[in-house]
Amino acid sequence: MADPVFAATVKVLLDKLLSLTIKEINSSRDCNEDLEMFTQNVSLIQAFLHDVETPQVEKQQSVEQWLRRLERVAENAENVFDRFKYESLKTKVMNIRNSPMKKVSGFFTHTAFKSKMSRKINSINKELTAINSVAKDLGLHSLIVPSRKIFPIRETDSLVVAPDVVGRDLDVAEIKEKILKMREEDVVMCTIPIVGMGGLGKTTLAKRIYNDEHIKQIFEKRIWLCLPEMSETKSFLEQILESLTERKTEVQRRDIIVKKLQDELGGKNYLLVLDDLWCVDSTSWHEFVDTLRGINTSIGNCILVTTRMKRVASTVATDLHILGKLTxxxxxxxxxxxxxxxxxxxxxxxxxxxxxxxxxxxxxxxxxxxxxxxxxxxxxxxxxxxxxxxxxxxxxxxxxxxxxxxxxxxxxxxxxxxxxxxYLPSPHLKKCFAYFAMFPKDSKRSYV
Ligand SMILES: Nc1ncnc2c1ncn2[C@@H]1O[C@H](COP(=O)(O)OP(=O)(O)OP(=O)(O)O)[C@@H](O)[C@H]1O
Ligand SMILES: [Mg+2]
Known part of the structure; x- marks a missing residue:
């Protein structure tokens, strides 16, 4: 199985190589064509690497071998570039210090070194071209969009078997109190994010609230959506409409969607649950909320968001409901x-x-x-x-x-x-995480 930590390590290595070569291309004219070719090859491979972590691909043994081969070449390239950097630096220093005669002999040794380096980079490029074509044979897709942008689709529903839920009475009471309070304070809409690590019971708690008899009485309309990413307001509005009408919406202009939503929601209190939100940008969120406020101006509407990501929770509200562990x-x-x-x-x-x-x-x-x-x-x-x-x-x-x-x-x-x-935001963080995994649980470290 292609170990995700290993894939992250190779990614970091390639990133480092790319930044090294780009610096080298900018600062010297030596072997530039070969280096440019190298940069292209590595960029192509990086696009395949984004696919390595997708669940369908992750388990293939051949992909693991492909990664190992790539790692060997990357390490080899790192050594070559280190040597290259060292020699370039040495030549510069010698040119400053030496007499004109010595400069001439230095020129010849440098030229010999340059052609040796060129041969080495060429052979690395050949190996990288081969690795690229193996990636295609393995069926890896070249994902230009980084994998962390592809969020998991884990559809949830709003149903719950009430007696199964234990130990969340206080959380339910607290959230209900917030809802009631905002109604008393004439707030048009409030957003309550439930945040906590995976498996802590965020969805279960949201379901408990969604199905609470008192909540059902307060909110005439209840909508349950499970969409990982809010990047485009229109598609969110579309999904709400579909959920309310239980019909697929044909492709429509935003204006029409908003009018239809107004027909459905106008004058009625609603509770919207956005379960398992992984990513939202502040602009889209505020645009979304403003549109909802425009659609329904009556007081006492509520959006309940569940998320693992604290930054998502802080984007949608300032008052977070941090879910604790169970006893x-x-x-x-x-x-x-x-x-x-x-x-x-x-x-x-x-x-x-x-x-x-x-x-x-x-x-x-x-x-x-x-x-x-x-x-x-x-x-x-x-x-x-x-x-x-x-x-x-x-x-x-x-x-x-x-x-x-x-x-x-x-x-x-x-x-x-x-x-x-x-879904850690960068391979560097993944590597860092893997580094900590080496230490036994509860061990104390005074350095990192
Ligand atoms: N209070 C609870 N009582 C009984 N079972 C619970 C409770 N909370 C969660 N569970 C069970 O634990 C499992 C995980 O819960 P849940 O899906 O709600 O977690 P989550 O925090 O939403 O996780 P994720 O971040 O992956 O979405 C479910 O199978 C659920 O049945
Ligand atoms: Mg959940």
Missing amino acids: EDHCWSIFKQKAFVDGRAPEELASMDNKIVKMCQGGNKIVKMCHGLPLAASVLGGLLHNKEKHEWQAILDGNPIVAGEDDNGENSIKKILKLSYD
Whole structure:
């Protein structure tokens, strides 16, 4: 599998090479044609690299080999450029210091060096051309748009089985209070962002509020949208209209969409949930909100946003609802719901051995492993549903991967949390993150 950290490392290396060559092209005339060719080749490969991290491609072993080959060439190129830089600098210094005779001999050694370098860069270019054509054979796409701009589409819906949600009563009360307060204060519309890491239960909380009986009474219209990126206001308005009319809108002018929205929403209070927003720019957001305010001028409308990204939350509002972790008791209760039929440990399991009995009584070890993350509790519970004693034992020994070998429960936690890694804004940050992953948990470092 093409390791995403490895892909990030190669990207950083190529970025560094590009900046080195561009500086070199600007500052000296040596080997410029070869260097320009090199820059073109690397830029082409970078476009393929954006595709390497897409989920369909990520798992191909041949892509991993392709990356390794690219890394070798990039390292080789780095060495060549280092040497190149060193020699150019040395020649400059010698020219300043030396007599005219020495300058002539220096010229000849420099010319010999230049042709040697030219040969080396040429051979790197040939290898890069080959790597480029292998990329095409592997079916990699040349993505000019950086991959971080492609946001995950994970469609959610507004339905929820109420008794399943635990430990969020305070959050629900707090958000409802904010909504009621803004109605009292005659505010036309308020935006409440729920922010927190992946799997913390933002969507679950938003669903709880969306389906709350009191909320249903307050808001005549409720709209649930799950769109990762707000770049164009019109498409957001279009989606709201589609959701309200439950009909696909034909391609229409913005003006017509806004008029139709006015027909649907005019004079009615609405709650709009934007679930899982990853990216929004301030201008688009304010344009969007202004348009909504124009469509419906009555007081007491609300937009609820869920997001992992604090900067998204701060773009849409100043008062953020930062979601906290669940208590151990609540995690244990989620775990039990998933692991046992009717949420109760079966007799035969409870009597297996002491450790399991203890765990079934308090869930101690299991809940500690969840770190207050409902997703982890839910996935671990599902993982151990109908499992044998040795698999429970593997969990107790702190090795959920073993327990999940024949299951993809563990993978699903990683997959969900890895999204946050995938959408870090630059390969440098990814590399930095990977660097920290080398240190054991809780280890203290006084330097970075
Ligand atoms: N309070 C809760 N009680 C019971 N289960 C919960 C609770 N919160 C979350 N879960 C469960 O945890 C899982 C993850 O929750 P959810 O999808 O709401 O997280 P999220 O914060 O929206 O994650 P993401 O950032 O990936 O969108 C879901 O399967 C959900 O059922
Ligand atoms: Mg969510």
